[in-house]
Amino acid sequence: MKSIHTYLNFIDGEWKESKNGETSTSYNPSNISEAIGSYQMSTKEDLDQAACAAKKATKSWRKLPGNVRGDYLLKVASILEERLDDIASTMTKEMGKTFFEAKGETARGVAILRYYAGEGLRSIGDVIPSTDNEALMYTTRVPLGVVGVITPWNFPVAIPLWKIAPALIYGNTVVIKPASETAVTCAKIIQCFCDADVPNGVINMVTGSGSLIGTEMLNHPDINGITFTGSNKVGKEIARKAVENGKKYQLEMGGKNPVIVASDADLNLAVEATISGGLRSAGQKCTATSRVIVHTDVYDEFKEKLINKVSEIKVGDGLESSTWMGPLVSKSQLDTVLSYIDIGKNEGATLLYGGQRIEDKNGYFIEPTVFDNVKPDMTIAKEEIFGPVLALMRVDSLEEGLELANDTEYGLSASIFTKNIGNILLFIDEMEAGLVRVNAESAGVELQAPFGGMKQSSSHSREQGRAAIEFYTSIKTIFVKS
Template sequence: MTQPLPEGGTTVRGEIWIDGGWREASGGRYDVEDPATGRVIGRAGAASVADVDAAARAARRAFDDGRWSGLPARERSRVLLRAAALLRDRAEDFARAESADVGKPITFARIIDVPNSADQLEYFATLVATSEGAVRETPLPVHAYTRREPHGVVGAISPFNFPLILSTSKLGPALAAGNTVVHKPAPQTPLSAQLLAELFADAGLPDGVYNLVTGPGPELGDALVRHDAVDAIAFTGSTSVGRAVARTAGDLLKPVAAELGGNAANIVFADADLDAAIGTIINAFAFNTGQFCMAGPRLLVERPVYETVLAILSEAVGQVPLGSPRDEGTLIGPLISGAHRDRVDAHVRDAVAAGARLVAGGERLDLDGGYFYAPTVLADVAQDAVVVQEEVFGPVLTVQPFDTEEEAIALANGTPYGLAAGLQTTSIARAHRVAARLQAGIVWVNDWGLLDAAVPFGGVKASGWGRESGPEALASYTHVKSVLVALKDGAR
């Protein structure tokens, strides 16, 4: 039986969505928790490998018969534009679902997650309506041109930290290009995907074009990647899981777009506007409780202002409103689970034991049974420390000094990751010079976390490959077909 979300809103459905309707999952149901209280808010459908097969077969039929892929791009565009409009109309339901599912502050869900997700659908709906192939000049006696065609069935696997945004950033371009989809969200956060299933149906998406399987266990994702009806994979998650997905897809010669882990450096030069920089620093590491693959959990500070920055942070981080995500004044909510909070705390304790200086935080917070952790600042952390080299994925900031621009760049690039980076400076020349040398898919100057549907993001090194957002994302959900038409009569 479904349960109402905290303070109203939608409900947790106990079924999965296949071929245009809800059906019971053959694996039964599983509990969905509210991270802010630790209480169960409903039971979602626990899909099995057999359910993945049914969803993939439905998506295959829907692609092969052309009910979606065979539509003119402008007609697909109209459906996605209706979906975007419905998402804006139902914004409060989606915001409450994200807040209850993730523990995301309701204010951020309203002003960031829902509008950005609607923007994604609108952007790709508009982009595909004007997408074209190209005529190629050649000395051959032919008329040569290219076509952009959809892959077929896309398996979309999205994570728990931004369930709605990181679903629409895949579904928008995949559907716009004419693909059909089997979507597997993180087991902790099925709610917004359940709402999307009904929203797409109401917008006019044909049956079987979008299919949703929810449930715990890595076997579902593995079954989706391996399924012979699935042609391409879009994945966001940890680097370790991404490697496994890539190995399996590589053996099967399936294209993969993978946005993986990050551990970005935020460089503060001595000439930075510190009043502005402090807010950016806190936003970079504490936004979404640090559960942000493009967070800035590594702070590099030029030595003349190193202790000044630490002194300001020691006072400022404790003043950021932390508490119930349903409180409109809250800026920091809980972590996703008790197990994840234990991992974050273990990272902090290990760093302090290894010699890091605890400047602020470093403790669990007992608030209404939720999984809260105080925003934490660790100074004087060695470059080879685990908290510098590995992704903590929590509200933990490591701080290191540097003396030269060269040293700052070397420290910033000195981890396996390359998803994001940033720098704070008043020198426009330095901004361009350093940004060009940072090994990252996106670089912010004098701000952090700004994203738009038109601007691509993604990783280098261990942070993955492929891009979400922008025309680059639309291209990744298509392949190029070349057509050469002979211009000589009787040509063979």
Template sequence: MAAKTVPRLVAGAWRAPDAGRVLEVRDPADLRRVVALVPAMTAAEVAELFDAAERGAVAWAAESPLRRAEVLTGAARLLRQRADEITADLVAEMGKTRAEAAGEAAKSADFLDYYASFARRPYGSLLADARPSTSMSTRTEPLGVVVLVTPWNDPLLTPARKLAPALIAGNAVVLKPATETPLSALHLARALHDAGLPAGVLGVAVGRSAGIGDALLDDPRVAAVSFTGSTAVGRGLQRRLAGRDVRVQTEMGGKNATAVLADADLGLAASTVAAAAFGQTGQRCTATSRVVVDRAVAGELTESLIGAARACRVGPGEDAATTTGPLVSAAHRTDVLEHLTLARKEGAKLLTGGEVPAEGHGCFLTPAVLGGVTRTMAIWRDEVFGPVVAVHVVDGFDEAVEAVNDSAYGLAAAVFTTNLRHANEFAARARTGQVAVNLPTTGWDVHLPFGGFGDSGSPFKEQGAEALRFYTRVKTVAVAW
């Protein structure tokens, strides 16, 4: 099948890539296959997006929130109608299984519908004023032009999670999808465009960050930047934008831990941890990568995790039998393998997995379980972002909580226990933005505030009503009558 050529969205128009300036999107399940050719935009073309966004922001802010909601719900409807095509492209460019990709497409439409509902909610309030014949109120307003930088692991869902609140609030958006996975974001842009989004309100900057990053971040019209990606890049972004009147939101890395206590339902714990660790090939910011287990049940739990890892069916995402697809690229697989090599060098035991299948041309890796992990090892501290789980043995509840909190990251944590006191105390003491009891570290719905502490993110939350705080400012108005 020949690779399709995908145009770019500029000022409400779709433009074909210039000859000779395209990027190849390759299938991680078979690197010989070029899925699509997408534009490799220049800094001058990004400036054109901002020109259009500056005009679009004024018109969009003046629109009724009810009209904005019509566009979002229309786009949600189109995403659902086009779900088969979108799912196929998600599988092809990122390597997810069809079930994972279909779930992402559905959840992305849910984000648009959810934030459309805010059109009928209050966007201000009345306040008392001590002066006679004076009314006092507050109102929320859009910021203007916002830049959204999104990752390759959830290439449709993360743009939808950011775009929906930004648009319902009345902002114009310049979206920068990951170079590895731009097709999904372009599907989202097309749905919004076809649903009636005015020209300029959304522009998509497709290209390598090295070539267009300065143009994206240095433009004086940028009012806010929302970023999802690695902690190293996120911290660099915060430093770069410091001192400017630019609001910054960062959703960064994680080293999520699940504690399994001696009284846990071990069958539930093992199956849940395995799904959270190996699902989406471990390429989720909320994936479980550390297992903290009480010594009394460590042997039984570890054996169950080994069995679950070996039961994973590694293969291309388009195969219905596949449960674990490829890693996103050969370079990323090499990085994951280097983490495993270092872990073994430092004394951890590779109990199963971590193998590259001999056949095929994809970026496959069998899910790995590491035992004998101590809190001095790099595998305990560093984000791997692959199907790797590190098992650390503790004695008792207090030691388990201490181990869970022994991380610079603070995104998600979970505990498995049948003790109500331990469940509530764990929720209070875990230093993470999301805490689950007898549930996975993954899987947070559109209306639930999402975001981490420490090296996992900035104070601004995503999802839920909290997300709108980032994309709006508050104005206080006094009127003497």
């Protein structure tokens, strides 16, 4: 049997075994008999050691000039770029997305690091007129201190880096707990920071159970803030405990993202974007298109074009160049998606295409799935599935489409396809989502722009771009009397 590498925790500049010596193994969802690597099943003591190391490093790290912190990020970016293919390949093996997508995500990680390196020389305050003409009043921003970072498996490079990079550039230190499904990928990211000689304690990684490590992060007195991306259920519990413990928190959670196809839409463009937005990464994106709301005048034509294109999708191992859609990340995720498909059929939706596990492959593969005749009160129209499932819904007007699009507890992203400027302006004004896109798929996020949701999709905070400074720092007002 081929031996596999065991990845350690990274604490205070050193790779360390967990205190209990226990490990777990990450397997390839495209070939469930292939082990990718083992990672630590850490204890409360491991987390305590990491948090203490991070706290110890805060004073010296925050005192470095911003451009010096930026230089470290630039060095990490260069190392990550050199290892792009290896890290992308690990991502594909560990969570299943195609190598093409994994390379794009890793390249985005490089760009995120370089973007935030530049933040080290940007303004962090304002001069404010005082009513006292002999006084100077101004603001500056100060770091939170130690930030606990809890990340999901679906974007195992981009999401950790769009949390870590702003945390560090604004003077914080970090303890990250990555999703177990992609712990190996995260370890390779942290190795880039290690090899860039980032000072000891500035960044730490502890792997293992989310219920244990995440809870200890929330309870630990040395951790000042928590940034989390994941499910609504876990996010709400984090918010509750963070408030109880006086910690600042930031949550990015679920979505039930609509695309509206107006009667004047370019249908070929709309079909391509619906498929890309809904089925890339096997639909395992918080911004993935889920509900497809189509005007009745073009509904049948759109549906025919959609099914024709979906039927051409090649499902398989993400490392094979011909593969368009890889597997779901785990047996649990596969079971969840299949259960939603059964619910859709039982509640009366019409299964137009797919809906079955692909049994002739040794992985968690499922056919891309399309439902017709989906009603607003059906489960598949309301709950986040996080799989390659599209729900078609017919409307008689744009106003009806907007009402249907907004009929959800979520408000993360949404898109519309139309050539009419009136339709565009109405959509922009009325759509209750943090990200709205016109004639483009719902799943596009640019690193220099604020990202976050409305309603139950977030804590009403924003990540990425210049907006990241709002979470990772606090404003200090200074009054100086001559």
